[in-house]
Each structure stands twice: as structure tokens, then as C-alpha cells.
Amino acid sequence: MTQSSACCGGKGGDVTVDLAKVDGIIDKYGRDRAGILGMFQDIQREYRYLPKDAVAHVCRTLGVPLAKGYEVATFFKALSLKPRGKYTIQVCLGTACHLKGGPNVIEQFERELSVKTGDTTADKKFTLESVNCLGACALAPLVRVDEKDFGKTTPGTVKKVVKAF
């Protein structure tokens, strides 16, 4: 049986959540409320974000108040309730990258892509994020796009990074 429902929110980029698929994920964790974080992660992997309808469905199924599910969904930086871009650009603002000019790089990304840090471009291609130390400080300032690293970046190399995708 396939149930589905349109995701509300109406801010564009809404997906239709396949509730049967969500049920499958819930089952994988034994329908146990202790597995809610894992469920959210799996759902996010599926849709690249956490659709509101999916959160509501998980809470309903587990008998967890929606307010509590929302707490979990907003607590972890790894979970996003907003639709995410195809690629995630992480600009490191850890201590080393910060000192080496990371803030200028992220500002240039904001200008180049016309987004604010934390947001996704209108064409849903990129989500821009700042992170705190990716563990490769020798390459500061570091930019990571999904799995690919760009070291020693400057505002001037931002265009090149964007073009690479």
C-alpha cells in the first residue's frame, strides 16, 4: 500500500513524502522511540532534508508528541527542516581557517551565489554552510563541497569552486 501526502510549508521545494517508505524506516528501528534520531537521519538521506510531513508521521507512529520530535529535529545541525541543495558547500571557520581568511571566503560565496550562510540557492543546487574545523588546518582556509576539498582558498578562487559543479 502506498500512502503519500504533499508536504506543507509552501516555501517551494516541497516534496511529496512517501509514507510507506517512512514506515519502512520506522520499522528498521523496531518502531522504538529511542531510534528517532536514526530515523530522522535516514529520512534526511532519502530526501536530503527532513520534510515536515515525515517528522509528523514518525511522531504519530511512535506516539511521541510533535513538540518533542521537533526538539530533536532542530537540535542537531546534521538535520535540516529546510530543503537542501544538491551540493553542500562547507566553508571552514575553525580557528586556523578563520585566521587565514575564511570569513572573506564565505562572504564571497554569499555574493557569488546570492544566498546567506545556512541557506540554499534558488535553483536548489548549493547549500552554503560554515563549519568549525574540518581537521585539515594546513590547508586553511578550507572549503569542502560534499566529499571534495579545496585548500588555501581565497575570495578569488570562489568562482572556480562553484564552476567545478
Place this chain on the structure above:
Amino acid sequence: MPKVNLSVDGKKIQADKGAFLLDVCRDNHIPVPSLCHNEALGSDGRCRLCVVEVRRGNRTRMVTSCLFPAAEGVEAITQSANIALVRKTVLELLWARCPESDEIARLARSHGVSDVRYQKDNDKGKCILCNLCIRTCESVVGVSALGLSGKGPVKKVTTPFDEPSETCIGCGACAFVCPTGHIQMWDKEGVRNIWGRKFEMAACAKCGTHFAPLYQLEYISKTSGASMDRLRTCPDCR
């Protein structure tokens, strides 16, 4: 319940083993300030205003009295220069967070804080994140319409997705329990407004006063089995 012997401010006290120090103090009329403790809801350890010093053997440490269990031989002190300093710091930080709150200002001043040296927030309203509203909604009202969202500087009390909550019954218990008056609720022309929702108020069958949201009465009727006829009369006329 096994008893233990302890002392607070030099006064010998017998208390239930494991009872929290704050409750023990209050039972013995020793005042300790607090913001997040509530008699009905118990302790939550959020505000840190209830700190006291505890000596055991030759070790002294600062503890949150609302979560510190009474044990044999504990010597507690509720007033000292150190304690005053911690409480002042807590209140100064809360005041910096909630400059609009008269209640926090009053409390801070009464503890000797005259001014805030930190940068003041302007986006937190009067909320000190004591959690009383959420706990009340969950364990007293039983509808869990409220929760926290986010963490760190953006953490706040809200309804799911910042939208009007479907489970809210409009009872106003959260607004009632809030120590700072952060939660906005107003009744106007027979309608209650709270958390972005509007609730039609029931008029008492006898005196006509709008005394409670109709929806709340229906909820009470459903969960307690009391008849709507009875509930539709306000407590004063019953």
C-alpha cells in the same frame, strides 16, 4: 522512608534520605531563591539560582540545591560570599538575556546587581528557558503542545514548526506558570489568543462570564468523563 541527619546553616535537621536539599530547606523555613523549581513539578536544574555550599568532611563545594539529595552528615550553607557571587552572576546573565523582564530586574536588584555589564539581548523576550511552561504542558495538562527548538543562542520555547499547535487546548497554564510573563495570552470579545491560535471562550451558563475556552472544556470532559453540562458552569457558580 529512611531518615538522615544533616545541618543547614548550622541548624540540625532530619530529612528523608534522598529528598532534595531545596525542598528540605523550604520545609524548614530556610529561604533559598529559585526560578525553575516548582512545588508541583519538582526540580529541573536549569536556573542555577538555588546554589548552596555543601561541606562533607573537609571538602566544600557549590551544588544546585534543587538536585542535591539529602545524605547523612551533609553540612549545607545557604548564605556566603561565594554563594552571593554565583547568584549575582546568574541573575546578571539572566538580566542581560531578558532586559525587558521586570521580574528578573527586581530579583537581580534584590541580590545586589545594579547594572548589567554584558551585552544585552534583544531577541529573547522575557524567556529565561526555565522549562516550566513545557513541563506544565506535558505533565500537568498532558498535551505537550510546547517544546524547545534549536540550541545555544537560538534555543527557544515554541510550538512545533513555530506554527499554531494542533494539540494546544488554550488552557493558558503555560502563561500562568511562567515566572517572567514571557508567554502572550489575551482574552478579547469572547476569544482567547495564545501561541498563534484563537479559542472561543465558553460563557458560564449561570453568570455569563467567559471563563474558559470551549475546547478546553471539551478536552476535560473527554479525559475526565465529567459532563459538558456541568463544565459549562463556571467554578464560581457551581
